[in-house]
Amino acid sequence: QVTLRESGPALVKPTQTLTLTCTFSGFSLSTSGMCVSWIRQPPGKALEWLALIDWDDDTYYSTSLKTRLTISRDTSENQVVLRVINMDPLDTATYYCARSDSRAWFDYWGQGTLVTVSS
Amino acid sequence: DIQVTQSPSTLSASVGDRVTITCRASQTISNWLAWYQQKPGKAPELLIYKASTLESGVPSRFSGSGSGTDFTLTISSLQPEDFATYYCQQYNSWTFGQGTKVEIK
Numbered sequence: 001q002v003t004l005r006e007s008g009p010a011l012v013k014p015t016q017t018l019t020l021t022c023t024f025s026g027f028s029l030s031t032s033g034m035c036v037s038w039i040r041q042p043p044g045k046a047l048e049w050l051a052l053i054d055w056d057d058d059t060y061y062s063t064s065l066k067t068r069l070t071i072s073r074d075t076s077e078n079q080v081v082l083r084v085i086n087m088d089p090l091d092t093a094t095y096y097c098a099r100s101d102s103r104a105w106f107d108y109w110g111q112g113t114l115v116t117v118s119s
Numbered sequence: 120d121i122q123v124t125q126s127p128s129t130l131s132a133s134v135g136d137r138v139t140i141t142c143r144a145s146q147t148i149s150n151w152l153a154w155y156q157q158k159p160g161k162a163p164e165l166l167i168y169k170a171s172t173l174e175s176g177v178p179s180r181f182s183g184s185g186s187g188t189d190f191t192l193t194i195s196s197l198q199p200e201d202f203a204t205y206y207c208q209q210y211n212s213w214t215f216g217q218g219t220k221v222e223i224k
Contacts, residue, residue: 037213047155047163047206049213060213063120096162104210105153107174109162 002026004036004097004110011116018084018115022097026108029055029075033102036080038071040093041112048093053080054103089117121145123152123209125216131224138194140219142207147187154183154192155206157218163206167192197221 008020020038027034037052051071052060061069070083080097094114098106122145132138142152150170155163165174167183170190180195194201202223207216 046218047215049215105165105168107165112162
C-alpha cells in the first residue's frame with residue numbers, strides 16, 4: 001500500500017535553511033505519471049501548495065515562494081527533499097508531502113510534521 | 120496563478136441537514152477540481168476529483184458538481200463524522216481554497 005512520511009527538524013531559527021525529507025513506499029517516482037508535492041498549513045489556517053516534482057524530474061513551485069524553495073528526489077531511496085531558505089516565523093506550519101498521478105489531485109498524504117521557526 | 124475562492128468560511132448545521140459548499144476559480148479550469156476533508160490534527164483526505172468523481176471508499180452522501188469556474192460540494196445528509204473542514208483545490212496550478220469549517224449547530 002502507498003505510504004508517505006515526513007521527517008525533519010521540529011525547530012529552526014530565523015534565517016536558517018529548513019530541509020525536510022519525504023520517504024515513501026508503495027510506488028516509484030520513476031513510474032510514468034507519479035509525482036510528489038509538498039504542502040504546508042500554518043496553525044489554524046488553510047493549506048498552501050509549495051512544490052511538485054514529477055516522474056521526469058520536472059519541478060514546479062509556488063509563485064510566491066519559488067525563490068526560497070528547492071525540491072529534489074532520490075529515486076533509489078524513494079525520497080523527496082524540500083529545502084526552504086531564509087526561514088521566518090511566518091513559515092511556522094505543519095508540512096505535508098503528498099502523492100499525485102499525472103500532476104493532478106493528491107490521493108495519498110503523509111501525516112505531516114510541525115516545524116516551528118523561533119529564535 | 121489561478122485562485123480559488125470558497126464559501127462560506129464557516130457553516131453551522133445539524134445532523135441530517137443537506138449541506139452545500141461552493142468554490143469559484145478565477146479562470147476556467149474545466150473539471151480540474153478536487154475536494155478534501157480535514158479533521159483536527161489529521162492530514163487532509165481526498166473526497167472527490169475531476170469535480171464529480173467520488174474517491175473509492177467515500178460515502179455516497181458526498182457529491183460534487185460543476186465545471187469551468189463554479190463548483191459545489193454537497194453532503195446530502197450530514198453525519199456526526201462529517202463535522203470537519205473542507206477544502207477545494209484546482210490542479211492546474213495546485214492552489215487550495217481557504218477552507219469551509221462545518222460546525223455543529
